[in-house]
Amino acid sequence: MRNLNRSSSPNGVLLAMASLFVISAIVVSKGYYKEMSWFIIPTTPLMPWTDITTPSYMNQRKRKELPEMGSSDNSVLVNRTRHRDERLERLEADLATARALIREAMTKKLMSQTILPLEDTDYVPQGDIYKNPYAFHWSYLLMERLFKIFVYGEGEPPIFHNGPCKDIYSMEGMFLRFMETDTHFRTWDPEEAHVYFLPFSVVMIVQYLFHPIIRDKAVLKRTVVDYVHTISHKYRYWNRSLGADHFMLSCHDWGPRATRYVPQLYYNSIRVLCNANISEHFNPKKDASFPEINLKTGQIMGLTGGFPLSNRTILGFFAGGCHGRIRPALLQCWKDKDQDLRIYEYLPQGISYEEMLKKSKFCICPSGHEVASPRIVEAIYAECVPVLISQRYVLPFSDVLDWDSFSIKVSVSEIPNLKRILMGISEEQYLRLRKGVKMVQRHFVLNDPPKRYDVFHMIVHSIWLRRLNVRI
Ligand SMILES: *[C@@H]1O[C@H](CO)[C@@H](O)[C@H](O)[C@H]1NC(C)=O
Numbered sequence: 417m418r419n420l421n422r423s424s425s426p427n428g429v430l431l432a433m434a435s436l437f438v439i440s441a442i443v444v445s446k447g448y449y450k451e452m453s454w455f456i457i458p459t460t461p462l463m464p465w466t467d468i469t470t471p472s473y474m475n476q477r478k479r480k481e482l483p484e485m486g487s488s489d490n491s492v493l494v495n496r497t498r499h500r501d502e503r504l505e506r507l508e509a510d511l512a513t514a515r516a517l518i519r520e521a522m523t524k525k526l527m528s529q530t531i532l533p534l535e536d537t538d539y540v541p542q543g544d545i546y547k548n549p550y551a552f553h554w555s556y557l558l559m560e561r562l563f564k565i566f567v568y569g570e571g572e573p574p575i576f577h578n579g580p581c582k583d584i585y586s587m588e589g590m591f592l593r594f595m596e597t598d599t600h601f602r603t604w605d606p607e608e609a610h611v612y613f614l615p616f617s618v619v620m621i622v623q624y625l626f627h628p629i630i631r632d633k634a635v636l637k638r639t640v641v642d643y644v645h646t647i648s649h650k651y652r653y654w655n656r657s658l659g660a661d662h663f664m665l666s667c668h669d670w671g672p673r674a675t676r677y678v679p680q681l682y683y684n685s686i687r688v689l690c691n692a693n694i695s696e697h698f699n700p701k702k703d704a705s706f707p708e709i710n711l712k713t714g715q716i717m718g719l720t721g722g723f724p725l726s727n728r729t730i731l732g733f734f735a736g737g738c739h740g741r742i743r744p745a746l747l748q749c750w751k752d753k754d755q756d757l758r759i760y761e762y763l764p765q766g767i768s769y770e771e772m773l774k775k776s777k778f779c780i781c782p783s784g785h786e787v788a789s790p791r792i793v794e795a796i797y798a799e800c801v802p803v804l805i806s807q808r809y810v811l812p813f814s815d816v817l818d819w820d821s822f823s824i825k826v827s828v829s830e831i832p833n834l835k836r837i838l839m840g841i842s843e844e845q846y847l848r849l850r851k852g853v854k855m856v857q858r859h860f861v862l863n864d865p866p867k868r869y870d871v872f873h874m875i876v877h878s879i880w881l882r883r884l885n886v887r888i
Pocket residue numbers: 491492495
């Protein structure tokens with residue numbers, strides 16, 4: 417499946433990639449591509465909200481850890497500390513080179529005769545759907561060559577190492593399963609890892625420990641606090657970065673809440689969340705947004721595909737419950753009011769939801785209880801252009817994808833004008849959006865086992881970018 421050979425020496429690979437870069441980079445032209453907002457070049461302090469990763473702080477820590485010279489007992493400790501620091505420094509040096517290469521790629525102009533796209537047997541990212549396809553490709557290949565993830569072995573299923581693979585929270589279980597069985601990114605040696613995964617499932621904690629009548633959320637707190645306590649006492653990695661190179665992942669509504677009980681997890685760690693709500697302290701510099709995918713039967717095959725444009729007879733479609741703040745406005749304005757804009761709270765008997773997605777030009781995706789909505793991926797799968805109505809939502813993979821090239825954003829105040837807005841989109845514009853939807857599909861598709869550039873790899877890539885923004 418992967419044709420890219422891994423070298424045993426990351427430094428050698430980096431050197432080779434760096435020289436390839438020089439060869440391919442014939443023309444340098446700044447500002448050709450759209451502004452890149454996702455890649456933050458580390459400066460000091462790296463993370464303004466905490467000083468844990470600033471070099472000066474780390475130096476202080478190292479100095480404190482070094483025992484007094486002279487005592488024979490301590491010399492072993494000194495040696496071990498040095499050895500460990502050297503390994504970390506090597507990892508950090510590799511990341512620094514990767515950072516520099518990606519940064520360089522961001523300034524390059526990609527034209528067929530001058531800079532050739534990077535070679536890739538499977539796929540070459542190109543086109544409007546990317547903020548910067550060339551830089552993304554570099555970053556992606558570097559991730560494949562270098563990135564190492566350590567999964568803590570502590571904890572027992574069903575709450576750890578396991579999650580739901582069906583229904584609305586299925587991405588939590590799918591990611592856990594893929595990570596547990598991964599052979600490419602996963603390492604069993606924590607010393608060579610760039611990030612450390614805390615493999616708990618919020619969905620499983622709620623399902624197995626949360627009492628539906630007593631409704632005591634303390635179980636969530638206890639489980640997460642105990643887990644971080646265990647790994648931070650057993651291993652030295654948590655304390656080394658105060659959690660900044662650790663990540664958790666959850667699609668559950670309570671995913672963000674689950675991290676709140678451990679301040680370092682909340683403020684320092686990489687939180688990979690479906691509910692990427694800025695108002696709930698989702699921080700796009702360190703946290704990553706990933707898509708909610710509703711696997712209604714647990715089946716991941718045959719979910720994509722829609723009717724040709726000539727058969728898309730419905731302008732816009734939505735069917736769903738009246739909850740949250742946005743949907744009541746949508747339903748009040750449009751429910752059962754218009755033949756072109758089919759807005760339902762409950763689908764009438766005999767009408768297939770999947771069929772409606774396939775024969776609509778636009779699929780309306782308003783936030784419900786939470787900012788994320790599985791409708792976005794349903795629309796992308798059905799080749800229906802998503803109409804996003806949400807507030808304070810950080811869209812999945814928006815660090816590399818240009819959502820404006822394959823979706824429409826409508827603000828809540830414009831809901832009364834929805835029909836006019838959609839009618840105002842020219843045929844040409846629509847065809848461009850639809851082409852974008854088809855192109856971006858591969859990044860939202862699940863494969864078992866995962867395939868390059870699919871949704872699993874996009875999530876790992878988001879984590880890779882967040883890790884590049886930190887220096888331990
Ligand atoms: C410290 O490490 C060096 C090699 O790096 C080794 O030769 C030496 O014996 C070590 N000292 C102790 C006390 O372990």
